[in-house]
Amino acid sequence: MITALAGGVGAARFLTGLTKLVKEEDLSVVVNTGDDIELFGLHISPDVDIVTYTLAGIVDEVKGWGIRGDTFRCLETLRKHGEDTWFGLGDRDLATHLYRTQRLKQGFTLTQITSEICDVLGLGVKVLPMSNDKFETRVKTREGSMHFEEYFVRRQAKDEILSVEFVGAATAKPSPGVLDAILDAETVVVCPSNPVVSIGTILSVDGVRDALKRTNARVVGVSPIVAGLPIKGPADKMLRSLGVEVSAFGVAEFYSDFLDAFVIDTKDAGAKGRLEQLGLDVKVANTVMKSLEDKVALAKVVLQH
Amino acid sequence: MITALAGGVGAARFLTGLTKLVKEEDLSVVVNTGDDIELFGLHISPDVDIVTYTLAGIVDEVKGWGIRGDTFRCLETLRKHGEDTWFGLGDRDLATHLYRTQRLKQGFTLTQITSEICDVLGLGVKVLPMSNDKFETRVKTREGSMHFEEYFVRRQAKDEILSVEFVGAATAKPSPGVLDAILDAETVVVCPSNPVVSIGTILSVDGVRDALKRTNARVVGVSPIVAGLPIKGPADKMLRSLGVEVSAFGVAEFYSDFLDAFVIDTKDAGAKGRLEQLGLDVKVANTVMKSLEDKVALAKVVLQH
Numbered sequence: 001m002i003t004a005l006a007g008g009v010g011a012a013r014f015l016t017g018l019t020k021l022v023k024e025e026d027l028s029v030v031v032n033t034g035d036d037i038e039l040f041g042l043h044i045s046p047d048v049d050i051v052t053y054t055l056a057g058i059v060d061e062v063k064g065w066g067i068r069g070d071t072f073r074c075l076e077t078l079r080k081h082g083e084d085t086w087f088g089l090g091d092r093d094l095a096t097h098l099y100r101t102q103r104l105k106q107g108f109t110l111t112q113i114t115s116e117i118c119d120v121l122g123l124g125v126k127v128l129p130m131s132n133d134k135f136e137t138r139v140k141t142r143e144g145s146m147h148f149e150e151y152f153v154r155r156q157a158k159d160e161i162l163s164v165e166f167v168g169a170a171t172a173k174p175s176p177g178v179l180d181a182i183l184d185a186e187t188v189v190v191c192p193s194n195p196v197v198s199i200g201t202i203l204s205v206d207g208v209r210d211a212l213k214r215t216n217a218r219v220v221g222v223s224p225i226v227a228g229l230p231i232k233g234p235a236d237k238m239l240r241s242l243g244v245e246v247s248a249f250g251v252a253e254f255y256s257d258f259l260d261a262f263v264i265d266t267k268d269a270g271a272k273g274r275l276e277q278l279g280l281d282v283k284v285a286n287t288v289m290k291s292l293e294d295k296v297a298l299a300k301v302v303l304q305h
Numbered sequence: 306m307i308t309a310l311a312g313g314v315g316a317a318r319f320l321t322g323l324t325k326l327v328k329e330e331d332l333s334v335v336v337n338t339g340d341d342i343e344l345f346g347l348h349i350s351p352d353v354d355i356v357t358y359t360l361a362g363i364v365d366e367v368k369g370w371g372i373r374g375d376t377f378r379c380l381e382t383l384r385k386h387g388e389d390t391w392f393g394l395g396d397r398d399l400a401t402h403l404y405r406t407q408r409l410k411q412g413f414t415l416t417q418i419t420s421e422i423c424d425v426l427g428l429g430v431k432v433l434p435m436s437n438d439k440f441e442t443r444v445k446t447r448e449g450s451m452h453f454e455e456y457f458v459r460r461q462a463k464d465e466i467l468s469v470e471f472v473g474a475a476t477a478k479p480s481p482g483v484l485d486a487i488l489d490a491e492t493v494v495v496c497p498s499n500p501v502v503s504i505g506t507i508l509s510v511d512g513v514r515d516a517l518k519r520t521n522a523r524v525v526g527v528s529p530i531v532a533g534l535p536i537k538g539p540a541d542k543m544l545r546s547l548g549v550e551v552s553a554f555g556v557a558e559f560y561s562d563f564l565d566a567f568v569i570d571t572k573d574a575g576a577k578g579r580l581e582q583l584g585l586d587v588k589v590a591n592t593v594m595k596s597l598e599d600k601v602a603l604a605k606v607v608l609q610h
Contacts, residue, residue: 040347040403041410073376079402079524091396095382098345105346119388 001090003185004027007198008035008047009064010224010232011191017295018189019055021303024124026273028181030208031131032193033110034137034166034201037149040078040089042097043104045096045158046149047052047128047198049096056121064232067092078285081112084215093284106153128181130202137166137197147199157234161241162237164196168206182211188223190258190259192287197239212258219260220302223248224288231288256280260287263301265286307608308490308522312503313340313352314369315529315537316496317359322428322600324360326608329429330338333486335452335513336497338415338434339471339506340444344392345383348404348409351454352503353434354401355566361426372397391459399411405478416480425520433486435507438477442502453502460580462539466546469501475507487516493527493609495564497536499591500556517563524565525607527592528553531570536593554579561585568592568606 002022005016006029042276046065053059053067059162060066065106068088079085091098096117101114107170110129118127137148141159182188193199203209212219225248230236236246244250248264249271255262261281264271265288275282284295307327309320311334318336331583341349347461351370358364358372365371384390401422408418415434423432425600442453446464455470456462487493498504508514517524523560535541541551549555554576560567566586568577570593580587590606591599 041407042403064538069377071378071396073396074379074399074403077397078404081400081402081404081421091376091399092382094379094396094399095386099383099386099388102346116386204457261534 001026001027001181001182001185002187002189003030004032004191005193005199005202005244006047006051006188006191007193008031008050009054010048011193011198012064013289013295014189014222014298015051016054016193016292017289017297017299018302019125020296021299025126026197027183028128028177030128030130030178030181032198032201033131034197035136035148035152036135037087037147040088041081041101042089042094043101043112044087044089044097045100045114045129048110048127049093050122051116052117052121052127055125055127056123058121065089066090066194081217085268085276087149088153109175111177118190126177126181128177129175130178130208131172131205132175133207133246134227135166135167135168135201135205137171137201138167139163139197140165152234153243157237159238161234163241164200164238166201166204173205174203174205179207179211182208182217183215185215185217188212188215188217190219190255192222192224192232194224194230194238194289195244195254196235196236198244199255209258218305219258220254220263221255221259221261222263222298222302223251225251225268226287227267252280253279263298306333306484306486306490307492307494308335308336309496310504310507311352311356311496311499312337312498313355314359316352316498317364318370318501318594318600319458319496319527319603321359322432322594322602322604323607324430325597325601327573327602328361330406330431330507333433333482334492335430335435335483335486335507336512337501337503337506338436339440340453340457342392342452344394345388346406347399348393348406349392349394349402350415350419350428350434351434352403353415354398357422357426357428357432358421358434361428363426368393371395392454393458403422416482431482431486433482433517433571434480435513436477436510437480438473440471440473440477440506440510443472444502446469447469457539462542466539466542468546469505469543471506471509472545473522474506476526477510479512483510484512484516484608487513487522488520490520490522492608493520493522493524494518495524495560497527497529499535499538499540500546500549501540502557502585504560510511515561523610524563525568526557526560527568527603527607528556528565528570530556530573530591532572538583552576557585568603 139151444456
């Protein structure tokens with residue numbers, strides 16, 4: 001049994017490789033919901049959708065999100081209504097959000113609804129939203145405080161970050177199955193996702209960090225930082241705002257209380273010795289996944305003892 | 306100033322002709338909202354949308370509803386989620402429903418939102434939903450009681466009707482502008498719509514029937530029944546359930562307390578004398594509108610004293 005902690009695009013790409021090596025039913029993925037946002041009255045779970053769409057093979061691989069070949073007629077029409085349409089919502093994709101919103105109103109949980117969505121997509125992987133409670137990642141910049149997606153998508157992560165806030169973290173409970181998935185796994189993989197707003201959110205949910213420390217599973221991280229830069233996204237600005245070194249080492253140190261092994265990129269091979277001083281089993285591999293072969297090769301390194 | 310009472314397709318077609326003869330800003334249309342329905346958490350106003358889309362020239366003329374050339378990707382995807390997708394919701398059309406639902410949640414009224422939608426569509430006609438209050442037309446058949454749209458669209462109006470119920474009629478107030486539009490008009494046109502579920506709903510709203518009796522406007526009706534059959538829809542089953550004769554005469558009698566003039570089809574010319582005995586100014590014309598010329602010609606007859 002393997003459990004992965006995941007954000008969006010980076011994690012989803014890595015997991016595509018992993019599912020080529022392990023049976024879908026042996027894989028649980030705990031997904032960040034700090035990015036969840038309400039737009040046009042719809043509950044949108046960006047990371048959950050990226051993970052499910054990617055694993056179901058329907059994601060728009062160029063964008064990394066949304067459904068391949070989707071159209072944007074509804075959104076274009078909303079724009080004519082004067083609506084702010086900075087967040088990409090495709091016509092097919094909208095069905096997911098309408099469905100989710102309606103089911104939430106009917107009293108179902110994100111966990112239940114995500115499981116239903118996985119069934120529709122024919123996905124055997126267990127996708128677990130990290131929490132069914134309200135949790136919102138906010139970013140403070142000189143422009144003010146804003147929802148993470150507003151910072152990331154609308155402002156294209158341009159502004160320097162003063163601080164990151166997890167609204168709801170103090171009360172959010174892990175969703176059913178999350179702690180067990182960590183405690184009962186043989187391997188826990190911390191995907192190459194943003195350590196602050198993708199993994200850090202999951203870690204902030206009550207009991208998760210503790211379960212990672214207590215589990216007998218081998219906990220393996222994959223560095224999202226290569227040669228001092230994030231593969232994708234604003235992880236550098238995020239880490240800097242926390243005073244964390246923007247490097248594979250900085251990330252490993254951030255995870256060091258629960259990590260057993262860490263996979264770094266060949267470009268960071270020089271940091272191996274320093275990382276081993278953290279007590280980690282360090283592997284060096286190509287972590288910049290372009291082809292499916294790259295993804296599978298990286299997954300092999302992660303699973304290798 | 307002209308005020309029209311309208312249902313969906315029949316009224317919208319007639320109004321297309323009327324707008325060729327009168328200035329848009331001189332026309333107010335009071336539209337039935339008894340068909341309004343919530344689907345997938347969205348507030349849908351079928352008749353309001355048919356009227357606005359038709360007058361804006363974007364309606365799918367073959368279907369009579371929806372937007373020409375619209376796609377149904379979202380609905381097709383909802384179907385995969387096991388959702389009941391009997392009601393046609395196009396991708397562009399969805400923007401209207403998302404917008405309306407969101408604005409309602411923000412506390413705006415149907416009247417205000419409809420006015421905003423008209424602005425976006427570049428429509429100068431004042432489209433007034435009959436009421437901003439909850440009003441639901443339900444149909445009782447041997448299968449049970451159901452929402453009018455469920456009867457009309459899902460069951461294709463097949464079943465015999467035992468009774469029609471207007472839920473909310475006892476408390477629904479006319480929306481702002483409705484009574485004044487009737488009282489201040491020179492001409493009030495009762496469009497060729499279903500006398501029970503399109504016009505009857507409007508008439509049942511507090512004060513409307515009384516305003517029609519009190520107004521100095523010439524009140525002209527157009528028969529939706531030709532040669533004993535409705536031009537479109539289940540008006541025959543509806544009238545029968547009320548014990549009203551399914552004929553131009555039956556409709557005129559149903560409206561006789563406020564009607565000054567009535568336009569009947571050439572096929573019903575033989576009923577002219579009987580209708581005149583109701584005290585009506587009766588005109589005979591082609592009421593089956595196929596071309597734009599037909600619509601304009603019928604509008605001319607309606608406006609002619």
